[in-house]
Amino acid sequence: MSKLFKLLSLFLAVGVVAAACSSDSSDDAGTAAPAETTAAPATTAVELDADGSLLDTVIARGTLNCGVSGSAVAFSETQADGSVTGFDADYCRAVAAAVLGDADAVNFVALTASERFTAVQTGDVDLLMRNTTWTQSRDSDVGMDFGPTTYYDGQQLMARVGDGFDASSTVADLDGAIVCTNAGTTTEKNIAEAAELAGADIELLAFETSDEVYETFIAGGCDITTTDGSALVGRKVKQQPADQEWVIFPATPISKEPLGPTYGQNDSAWADAINWTVYATIIMDEWGVTSANVDDHVNDPGEVGRLLGGEGELQTVMGLSADAFYNVISQVGNYSEIYNSNLNPVGLVREGSANAGWLDGGLIYAPPAR
Amino acid sequence: MSDLNITGVEGTVAIKPPPETPKLPPREWLKENLFSNKFNTLLTLFSTAILLMISRGLLSFIFNPERQWGSTATNLRLMMTQAYPEEQYMRVWVSVAVIFTLVGASMAIWNAGSRVTLRRLGSFLLSSGVVINILTLLAPFSGQAKLIWLIIGSAVAGAGGTLLRVSDKDKNISSLTLVVATLTAAILSLWIVPFGHHSFVFERTPRSMAETGTVALTTKLPWTIMVVIGILAYFFGKTMTSRFPSKNLRPTIIGIWFLTPPTLLYLVLRDPDFDMGHVLNTDIPIFLIFAIAGGILLSWLTRPTTGEIGRVCAALVLLAGFGMFFTPMRMIIRILMLLLATFALAAPTFAGDSKKQRRYVLAWIGVSGIITWLVTAVNTPSTIEVPGDFFLGGVSLTLLVAIFTIVISFPIGILLALARTSKMPIFRILSTWFIEFVRGIPLITILIFFSIMVPLFLPKGMELSEVSAIVIGYSLFSAAYLAENVRGGLQSVTRGQHEAAEAVGMTTSQKTFFIVLPQALRVSIPPLVGHCIGVFKETSLLAIIGLFDILYIARNVIPNQTEFLGSTRENLLFVSLIYFFFAYQMSKASQRLERRVGLGER
Structure with missing residues (x-):
């Protein structure tokens, strides 16, 4: 009895290891296509998915994997309940609102400084909002592309x-x-x-x-x-x-430390979706459209109306829904709202800094939406 | 200390207890031990001064108004389970309750606890009362707090003194009663003493809420229930002991202990979202095919008349298993095939009459059923939605990695040690190479390798979550060290034992498993426990590869919350207490185990 019993516990131990081997894997080997992109070696650029942009992958998946620091004061803090908040985290949520229509459809992945670029290259994260400075070598050699700067630091x-x-x-x-x-x-x-x-x-x-x-x-x-x-x-x-x-x-x-969204290079559709999410928050700030009053501006003429839906072809051409940026503003807010709610508590104010709008002498500027 | 040792020995061997040293009156004891000569007096005074200075420094650190202890209190849940969703927290409590039940029942079944004389208890209370009073005088308390603590300290000391004076020499009390009384007092204090009510409110800024009062109901109510469950389980265990022979009871409980971690982890905490259609038309049929075909194969292999052809068959199954493991197909098929191969290889050992055969086939069906169930559960998406790629963090991740590593590395380590001392050169060389290779690499290198590189080497269609990869790597590392500890034990078994076993006609495996290993393991208990404590503490290296273990949360996450900026030291002190608690429990458990097997006594 006891010999059999010992053997059984050994088998169980081995079996549990074997079971762990398969954890979180897709059960059907044939359909494990996304896993194959993980084969990219660490130093080369991420291979462009043969059948399209990361944008389609994210939309099909239904969640955005967003790489953040998780321990950067006011930019991406892990709160006591495990949720991630902050300036960077809000931009992740903004991108999710634009692409998926739901600001909460974000899976925050906490990354250390050394593993952040690898995580983009292996496809673990779709987007990096991890106070990453835009530098020449990162843009060229490391194989990243950088979106519009959301915070000018130094x-x-x-x-x-x-x-x-x-x-x-x-x-x-x-x-x-x-x-x-x-x-x-x-x-x-x-x-x-x-x-x-x-x-x-x-x-x-x-x-x-x-x-x-x-x-x-x-x-x-x-x-x-x-x-x-x-x-x-x-x-x-x-x-x-x-x-x-x-x-x-x-x-x-x-x-100079320009911080902003970072993503794998040569994926224009995905880059456009992220860049214009950032631009939309800046433009709405210029026009004074906030999450509180966005519903009153949906039918405005001109730039605001076009961005918030309007005829919508500007967004649909990008592969987004017509109300993508309406979702961003209503669910997350415009640039000022994101900035003030996260950075004011630690004493950072926009007025007089490089992060004021261009009309107020700062550097925050967006191309026109038309 | 020596008292405890004596009671332990009395339980196992009937030797005459050593003559009791006559108890000196306190004044003479002090003179004999602390002030016996000039040098000793100087040493005593010097070390007392140092001790008092350290206590004073520590106390003024802890009770400094600048300390943000609110950061620890508010983030307790983050440190325990990281982002595990609050509305699903019932699952965590169920898991804790299961462990409390098992602990309570096991304590009853293994007759845990010893007798403590009331005098000993009295002197303990007296000295702790004195220590409380001294510390109170050192601490930077306000007048009122000082008074309260002085009263508490004097009360404790008074109780101890009374107990010392009144009680008889031989009156004693069960140590379990004391533990339960302490636990009950601690739980009651949660309901009465205003420790403060700290919680996290997402919607507002600042986000944490600190109010006076007792701790939150969500903390004190579950813990009260847990203690009650533990006590009830103890009495349940007592009734079980009186009903069933411990020969059957103990293996059952050990089996449950082994099954508990994976079950709690994969089924209770992870809450797989089973797709019943898929389970019915894929997983169950696969299991049935394997159970029936494997059962037929095994019942043929266990027939005593099968002979050599059976071994050839088993080897073929093993080859097929390896072949299938590296071909893309359902994970469950690959695992069951390997499992079947293992069973087939072991079959001749269990050959015998039809009763033995039936038992072996049933064992196969049972094990493959459990494995199928686990693999299905692991491969089913979880309903728990948390940020990041693993649903647990903090203390639970630390414990999880430590427990799984220790449990998995034990059999591997023992096998490696046996292989290294084996007479067969292939095994010996392979095992020596493996051990020396692994021991030549720092743990952090292995962890980084397994978290980053190994997922890239896996066969197509197979994925390994970071935590599982780490556990496997860490287990291999730990097994190499464990093997060396066990080898020390193996070599301490004298030649005579081997020869005696051979003389009564034992086979090599019988000799190893019934004569040599038990003695070797008994000798290696101290280094093995030291190793386990090391494994537990070194899980802190997970922080370096960015997993949210408790150290990472205390050192990097909490001090970077806007509200608690710069609260590293408080949280590090708290984390060190947690590490100490678990490590000390392991060490205590090993001391009990050593006494039980009579290590160092015979």
Whole structure:
């Protein structure tokens, strides 16, 4: 009895492993077509699906796989109930609203910085909204295409006023300072480059997580912290102790960090759908159409009416439904709404920043919809 | 400590208990042990000072008003199960209840617990009361809180002192009663003490809600029910023990323990959305064909008269199984074929009269039925909708990976150890190479390899979820280390044991499984448990490949929520407590096991 029993438990253990092997696979081997695209090696561009655009795949699937960070303050935070919110997350939802008509049809995939591009190439995600800076090498060599920039960021520095820094300080004032930053990111390279150009001699301390950087900064372990301006503002609002006063400088960032949607290259239909989702939120912001009043503007003449449905051929030609952008505005909101609801709580405001509309002296601009 | 050891030994072997050391009065004890000479006095004072400073630092860290403990309280659910949907949470509670039931019943069936003398309890209470008071004086409390804690500490110390004075020398109490009393007190405190009510409200900003009062009903009610279920299960186990012989009861419970993790995971928590039409016209027929054809084949193979031709047949089935595994077809067919091959190969060992044959065929039908059921469940889409590609995270993912890895790596590790000490060169060389190769690679490399590369190597039409790939890779890694621990045990079994087994006419497999392995495993308990604890703790490497294990959530996710920016240290402290809790339980369990098998005593 017990010998048989031991054998049975061994079989069961082996069987469970075997069962796990097949988990989440499609049962029918013949129909496992989407799985085959996973064979793309990591360094080459994603192969264009022979039978069409990713747009059709996403529509057929019914959900959008959107790659986010999942741990980026105000851009894509994982909330206490496991849901993902933030500026980037809202743009994922906007694309889902445009393509699928339902802003909630998003499967958020949390990606680390190192695995994000591979995830696009292997088809694990359809779209990357993971505060990814648009750079030449990523656009060409890595095989990505970049959509319109949704957030213009730039690397800045933060120091204590008590150490003699103020808003007009420059990188040249850093001579002899200890600078803390995240390890292995471009911020590290940028500050080293900027300090060398300005002739300042700095000591760099790199940490694995941002929190360790600010812990050290608060405790006095370093004079300066540096990272993207958006993150610095958030930290200043939330973490500045009562006995310190922090200041962010220089006014002109030491690097350009345009952040926006990223997707596999050479898929024009898919790119158009994403780009025009972003443009639609910007245009609606220019016209003052919000999620609250969008229903009053559906039959407006001109650009607003055309985007919100109207005759609709502009959208249907793209492979979207005529009311695609109506769904975006009504379910997610226009650019200002997305920006303000996510970024105001961490102290980031549009007025006066590069992310103001072009009419207000900012860089947020969209081509005309006609 | 030594008291416990003595009671354990008394239960197993009837040796004379060692002479009791006479208890010294406290003053003399202090003098003897802490202030016996100048150097000792200095050492005592010095280490006391260090200890007090550490406690003070820790307390002022924990009770600093700047600490965002709300981040831990609000995100408890995220840390336990990540994004598992709230409306489906009943499934999590059912799983916890099943585990509580099994724990309660097993404790009754294995006669867990020992007797603790009331005096021992009294001195424990007295010293903890004193410690509470000292810590209260060190902590940065307000006047009122300090007073409350001083009263609590004095009450505990007073109770202990009274118990010490009043109770007889031999009066004792079951340790299980103490555990239940502590649990009940903890549960009651959830209903009475205003720990604070933290919750997450999606619709508003700021999104978390912190109010005074007792903890949320969704926390305290389920846990109360769980404790009640555990206690009831204990009494149920007691009645079972009196009705059935433990010879049958214990294997049944062990079997249930083995089946529980996959069942809970795949059927309860994952909630497969079965397509009945597909199940009826595909899965059930496949199972029936295999059950009947396999049954006929096995009943022929187990006939004693079949002989060599049976082994050839079994080998053919195995070849066919391998061939089919790498050809595109339904997963279930490939798995059942391999399973049938394994059964066919083992068949001659179970050959015998028709009763034995029938039992073997029934075993085949049972196992293949369970496997069919599991594979169908795994391949059915889940109704649980969560962001990301796995439906669990946090503590449950950590536990899941650890449990599956430990359970799977055990048989593999033992087989590797046997192969490495085997006389057959092929097995020995292969196993040595495998072990040395795996031990030469860092775990993180293996995890990255299995999460990124292995899915690309799989045969067409076969997909592996990231978590399963990781579990397989981690199991292989763990098995290599485990094999070395077991090998140490195998080599400690003396030559005489082998010769004695051979002298009574045992076959090699009988000798290995009934004489050598039991002794070897008994000796290797301490390193094996150390290994298991290591496996559990090293699941924290999952954070590096971006899986939402508890460390990743505490270190990367929560400190990046707008409301709780910069709350890493609080959450890391909490996570370390969780790791400590589980690791300590494993270590305690192994100590009990060692006492049960009399390790280090004979």
